[in-house]
Amino acid sequence: MNVTLGINTCFALKRWPRPADWAALVRNDLGLDFVELSLDLIEGTDTFAGRRDAIERTRAALDAYGLHARATFTGLAAYALDLLMHPDATRREGAMVWYRDVIDLTAALGCNATGGHVGAMSVPDWSDPERRAERWETLKRDLNTLAEHARNAGLDYLLVENLVAVREPSMMAQIEDLLTEGDADHVPWRLCLDVGHQCVPGTTGDERDPYAWIQRFGSRLAEVQLQQSDGLADHHWAFTAEHNAGGIIDAERVLTTLSASGAGDVDLVFEIIPGWEDPDGRVVDDLRSSVEMWKAAIRAHPSKG
Numbered sequence: 001m002n003v004t005l006g007i008n009t010c011f012a013l014k015r016w017p018r019p020a021d022w023a024a025l026v027r028n029d030l031g032l033d034f035v036e037l038s039l040d041l042i043e044g045t046d047t048f049a050g051r052r053d054a055i056e057r058t059r060a061a062l063d064a065y066g067l068h069a070r071a072t073f074t075g076l077a078a079y080a081l082d083l084l085m086h087p088d089a090t091r092r093e094g095a096m097v098w099y100r101d102v103i104d105l106t107a108a109l110g111c112n113a114t115g116g117h118v119g120a121m122s123v124p125d126w127s128d129p130e131r132r133a134e135r136w137e138t139l140k141r142d143l144n145t146l147a148e149h150a151r152n153a154g155l156d157y158l159l160v161e162n163l164v165a166v167r168e169p170s171m172m173a174q175i176e177d178l179l180t181e182g183d184a185d186h187v188p189w190r191l192c193l194d195v196g197h198q199c200v201p202g203t204t205g206d207e208r209d210p211y212a213w214i215q216r217f218g219s220r221l222a223e224v225q226l227q228q229s230d231g232l233a234d235h236h237w238a239f240t241a242e243h244n245a246g247g248i249i250d251a252e253r254v255l256t257t258l259s260a261s262g263a264g265d266v267d268l269v270f271e272i273i274p275g276w277e278d279p280d281g282r283v284v285d286d287l288r289s290s291v292e293m294w295k296a297a298i299r300a301h302p303s304k305g
Contacts, residue, residue, distance in 0.1 A: 001259045005294055006034030007270040008225065009041050010075055011287060015280060017041060019061035027065040029284055030291045034068050036223075036269050037109065040075030045105060055108050070267065071159065071223075072106045073192075074116030084142050085119035085135045085167075095119070096142055100149050107153040113222065114150075115159030116192065118143065118178075121167040136177075143178060147186035157182070159192040159222055162213070164234045170200045171207055172216060179220060190222040194271065195249050196229035196236065210249065211257045218261020224254070225271040226294070236273035238286035239293050251297035259301075268294065 007030065012022035022041070026032050042058060044050030062069055083095040106114040119139055125131040143160075150158050160178050163170045169178055175191060182188030195210040206212035208231065214224070228237040228247040237243040239251075258266060270290060274283040 001263050002265045003255070003258070003268050003298060004034050004265075005032065005268050005291070005298060006036060006070075007032055007272075007287070007291075008036040008038055008073060010038040010073075011270075011272050011274060011283070013038070013040055013076070013273075014276065015283070017043070019058045020064065023061035023065040023067055025284065026067060030287055031295075032291060033066055034070070034267070035062075036267075037069050037072045037111065038075040039072055039102065040077050042072070042105065042109075045101075051105070051108075055105070058109060069109065069111050071111050071113040071115075072102065072109065073114065073159070074102075074161075076273075079117045081120075082122060083117065083119040084139050085121045085125070087122045087125050087131075087135075092138065092142070096145070099146055103146065103150050103153050103155060103158075107155060112156040113159055113190075114155065115189075116161045117163065118160055118169065120163075120165060123167070126167045140178065143189060144180075144186065147180065147182065147189060150187045151182075151185055155187055157188045157190045157222060160189050161192040161194055161225070162197050163194075164197045164200055166200055166202060170197070171203065172213070175217070191217050191220055192223050192225060193217060193221055194225040194227070195254065196225075196227040196234055199229070199231060199233055211253060214254065214257045214263075215261045218258050218263040218266075221258075221263055221266050223267035223269050224258070225269050226254075226290075227271055227273075236271060238272045238274070239290035240286050241289075244293075251294050252301065255297060255301040268298075270294075 009022050016022040026035055042054050045054050086092050102114055121135050125135050162175055180189045198208045198210050228239050228243040228249050229235055230246050231248045
């Protein structure tokens with residue numbers, strides 16, 4: 001097993017929006033060299049000039065601070081949308097256009113993958129068995145189309161994330177149904193496993209156990225998104241003494257379970273979303289504490305790669 005520790009740039013929202021600013025913080029304050037690029041922070045891409053500027057500034061910041069970005073990832077803006085499972089066909093078509101553009105943007109940024117949130121059903125569609133099945137089959141068809149586009153764009157894989165609502169891909173069987181091996185014409189769809197998302201209402205047993213998820217999907221993981229969680233809600237907490245005291249995510253246990261699952265190369269990516277009201281200095285301190293804790297656990301683990 002080989003793990004790479006990094007951070008999703010979502011922590012920088014509304015605080016360090018310029019690439020040079022979050023890149024400096026990641027390198028100089030956190031001591032990391034690997035980032036996952038939140039699409040929320042790649043701004044102004046709706047025009048040719050704005051897109052070129054966003055790409056140039058992001059790549060320049062990565063180069064200047066010796067950072068590597070393997071993937072882009074859907075952020076809070078996209079997560080507020082139904083995307084590929086919107087009840088209206090025109091909105092689903094618009095989501096396909098958006099996702100194709102994201103794939104092309106990802107390739108231009110020099111990344112290997114993109115993905116995350118792919119869609120959510122409306123309450124009326126979920127409540128009607130026939131429409132629910134139709135939305136799901138349409139989603140699978142569209143994901144296959146995007147996998148072909150990603151292959152043509154030069155990406156290596158696409159990411160689907162386990163989420164927190166029953167109307168999203170959020171349970172083991174649903175994720176199993178969406179993962180693919182890929183072929184000559186299509187990249188694979190691989191799992192981004194968030195260890196704080198096992199709080200789907202109405203679920204029990206293994207569905208609510210992040211370690212059961214790691215054991216089941218470990219050999220097919222591209223990345224694990226790290227947040228401290230009490231298992232009751234999707235908090236996206238940092239790994240601080242306060243949150244660790246009541247949290248269920250233990251670094252050593254995560255690493256041990258990954259190793260036992262047959263995991264190969266896995267990115268461990270902090271997806272920590274501070275409160276908007278949190279003092280900025282405390283945000284940096286909490287991120288630094290999280291990094292130090294996980295670095296120590298990785299150093300101590302016998303199967304760290």
